[in-house]
Amino acid sequence: MRKASHVAPGLVVSFLGTPADSIMMQFGLNESNTLGDLVFIYKAEKIVFNSQDKKESSSEEGAGSGSEEVNISDSEHMDFQPDELEYLGFSVGPSGSSLAESSNPIPEKVIDFKLKPASRLLNSVFAISNSEFNPTGMGRVDIAEIGFEITVRNTETGVPANLHLNPSGLIDFHCSKPIVGKFINVNNIFLVLVGVSHDDDIVTIFHLDGSDDLTFILGSSPDEEYKVKLLELDAEVEKIPDITLFSEAVLTSDVLRRMITQLEETGITQQGPNLILHLVGTSGTTPDMIHRAWFILHHLQAMSHASDLGPYLVVCILSEPADSVMISFCFRELGKLVLIYKAERIAPNCHKQIGSGSHEETRSDTEVISLAPDKELQSLEIKFR
Numbered sequence: 001m002r003k004a005s006h007v008a009p010g011l012v013v014s015f016l017g018t019p020a021d022s023i024m025m026q027f028g029l030n031e032s033n034t035l036g037d038l039v040f041i042y043k044a045e046k047i048v049f050n051s052q053d054k055k056e057s058s059s060e061e062g063a064g065s066g067s068e069e070v071n072i073s074d075s076e077h078m079d080f081q082p083d084e085l086e087y088l089g090f091s092v093g094p095s096g097s098s099l100a101e102s103s104n105p106i107p108e109k110v111i112d113f114k115l116k117p118a119s120r121l122l123n124s125v126f127a128i129s130n131s132e133f134n135p136t137g138m139g140r141v142d143i144a145e146i147g148f149e150i151t152v153r154n155t156e157t158g159v160p161a162n163l164h165l166n167p168s169g170l171i172d173f174h175c176s177k178p179i180v181g182k183f184i185n186v187n188n189i190f191l192v193l194v195g196v197s198h199d200d201d202i203v204t205i206f207h208l209d210g211s212d213d214l215t216f217i218l219g220s221s222p223d224e225e226y227k228v229k230l231l232e233l234d235a236e237v238e239k240i241p242d243i244t245l246f247s248e249a250v251l252t253s254d255v256l257r258r259m260i261t262q263l264e265e266t267g268i269t270q271q272g273p274n275l276i277l278h279l280v281g282t283s284g285t286t287p288d289m290i291h292r293a294w295f296i297l298h299h300l301q302a303m304s305h306a307s308d309l310g311p312y313l314v315v316c317i318l319s320e321p322a323d324s325v326m327i328s329f330c331f332r333e334l335g336k337l338v339l340i341y342k343a344e345r346i347a348p349n350c351h352k353q354i355g356s357g358s359h360e361e362t363r364s365d366t367e368v369i370s371l372a373p374d375k376e377l378q379s380l381e382i383k384f385r
Helices: 051-056 118-128 186-193 253-265 300-306
Strands: 012-016 022-028 036-043 046-049 068-071 087-092 109-115 138-144 147-153 160-165 171-175 179-185 203-208 213-218 225-232 244-252 276-282 290-296 312-320 324-330 335-347 379-383
Touching: 109 118, 118 147, 118 160, 118 186, 118 300, 118 335, 179 186, 186 213, 186 225, 244 253, 253 300, 253 312, 300 335, 312 335
Parallel strands: 276 379
Antiparallel strands: 012 022, 022 036, 036 087, 046 068, 109 171, 109 203, 138 147, 138 179, 147 160, 160 335, 179 225, 203 213, 213 225, 244 312, 276 290, 290 335, 312 324, 324 335
16 A cells, blocks of 8 residues: 555545445546556445434434444454455556546646746736736637647737747647637736746646646746636637738847837827838848838837847738738747737838839839828838848
8 A cells, every 4th residue: 555655646535335345445547547547445344324423413322313334243354464455456448437436536737838938938928918908918828739829919909919839949848638719817827927036937837627727836846836717708819810921021129129219209109090110121032122011009018028038029011911010029949929910001012123124013102002091100110121
């Protein structure tokens, strides 16, 4: 029994109806009992049914005592040494069936992975839990073989943000039963992660089968365990759709922060829809091919927080979804934080090819695709090649 106690963290002790007058001790070979059981069956010396009622009854004997005591005769008494057990059963089966209907197996960890450094997740969650961007603090969580995702969408501006962690960048990523389309309080995740120590910058995240919690363990100590509730969606929160890049360019985070500071200092943030970033980018294939996009740069506080994720970000003009601009903050192989903005105008190849002498079809500045032609645009221009 001492050796068996090391098989699992818990065991089940059961009174048996069959065989009669017996007690069973059952050790599950893994947390979900899917591998099998190690079972000992003992002959009982005495069995008292409904013994609680007997203790609470009066001292009067006879009918109505509410209990029944069964004594095993001396001739049936089993006096054995530990190595002379009457029955030792070992059962292994793929179905995970238990020998006792009263078994209560320990829930299996269907999702389990570690993240280091945890500060990456902390900074990402800080950006999408920002009250200006996410007033409710809620987000959609999806965990599957493709990784860990949290999606937040601002209902007023329509700007979605998606945090995606790649399985390859996580430690010991395991997912045997996905979580799809659950609500989670992103603010609570942030409050948990604030407790991560710089000296032990790791977080373990797991989910037990059948539970309504996502569990976070900070650092290497099992005592630093926190649970965040998983809720049913009470509103439609769509995931980020599939995207197709049309043109992209890389900016440094320092450039973005200077741009945000300039926008705040000029007071453009108080002018509502006139807050426009005028993006000028090249396709990366033809040096004299330039594409322009104008879009409202909402949620400067969230953008400022996201700029701390890494030294660079990627700004992309998208062909799918149409008329959109994407800003992606990548943290190496671990994952990325993506925000998608609806463009005010898009001008693909808006400069003619000068001196080419060819008759290739090009688009001039007068052929701008205008999504809001009557809107007065106040823009900050950034050029990169």
